[in-house]
Amino acid sequence: MKSDRQLAKYLANLGYGSRKEVEAAIRRGRVTGEGESLRFDGEPVDPAPGMVILMNKPAGFTCSRQDQGNLVYELLPPRYLKRTPALSTVGRLDADTTGLLLFTDDGKLLHKLISPKPGTPKTYEATLARPLEGHEAELFASGALMLRGEDKPLLPATLQITGERTARLTITEGRYHQVRRMFAAAGNHVEALHRASFGPLILGDLPEGEWRLLSAEEISALA
Template sequence: MKADRQLAKYLANLGYGSRKEIEAAIRKGRVTGEGDALRFDGAPVDPPPGMVILMNKPAGLTCSRQDQGRLVYELLPPRYLKRTPALSTVGRLDADTTGLLLFTDDGKLLHRLISPKSDMPKTYDATLARPLEGHEADLFASGELMLRGEDKPLLPATLEITGERTARLTLTEGRYHQVRRMFAAAGNHVEALHRANFGLLTLGDLPVGDWRHLTAEEIAALG
């Protein structure tokens, strides 16, 4: 009986229902196996706390529960929003930005990755309103670029020109709308923005709107 209560608490923290609901499910035989082979209604149980999810975010969804409109969480199983500890995005991509987005319920990892002291490189592909003028790479790499309304210059960032109006930008900071503001400071406007990499992580062939759990090795590589 004590073991059943402990199991019910564990599954309730994973969002499968209230403790009473899970205790009833256990009595009905809906919970089977144990350890890594634990199943609920025949399906493997979700990862324990420390879970990290990688999503290929589509346009039109926001990351903040405070914003209006559709949220990226809608693409995940509803029970994921009932997990304890809570699941959060690792930083934010605005509604119009697509690409690699991480989620985790590991608070220490979350704060480490979004800390201003984090040097995790993030790469973005930008499509611009006007042709590049040729000075942008030096400006972004200078370590002297100041964004409007701020009093601290940006850290050096690497710009690779990929076309007349396209470029790949790699930076190690995560200031508010940073990529869009950087190009605005260079006299241009970002029409489309896609995050391609987060550290060593890439989207691979993950379809837009889909997601997957990171492996233990991938999580360890995040530091």
């Protein structure tokens, strides 16, 4: 069992207020239970450090804490921004890209998932400005495609054509605006982009702009 001082520090690190504010909340009886049944104002306390959040990111939101305009962190409870260790996005989706976005406060997991080394497959659904010409799948799978301004070819990627101007692309790297630049290199332009999966994770029926906590099993599958 944690002492009141230890409990106050723990809750302050979860973003429930400053140490003094949490100590006052404890004295007033706003903190009840212990262990897995710990509650703050009657609500279950947020997960301990090591949590992972899956969000269905809407268009128009930036993966930043400081940029102007709408920020993805604004879609989470405000106290999540006060957590220690800090909560970070796992990589970035640009403002116009929608779909599966992860957040975590686990630095080791974050480093693994955003490592430049070939790793977690990510699948994107693209809507293009012009009809596909039929050569794109072979080009992307070749392992020889060079993006403008780079000196190392892309690893092979898998393209599935789903319509005249739509396709599903799976990549294992995370270079800057990679999917958009790949289609540009093939002579086309991405009008809309949606990330449908990240490794074993899929969005399922999670509504746009909503989020959920990953289970321990889902986190283990990522790690």
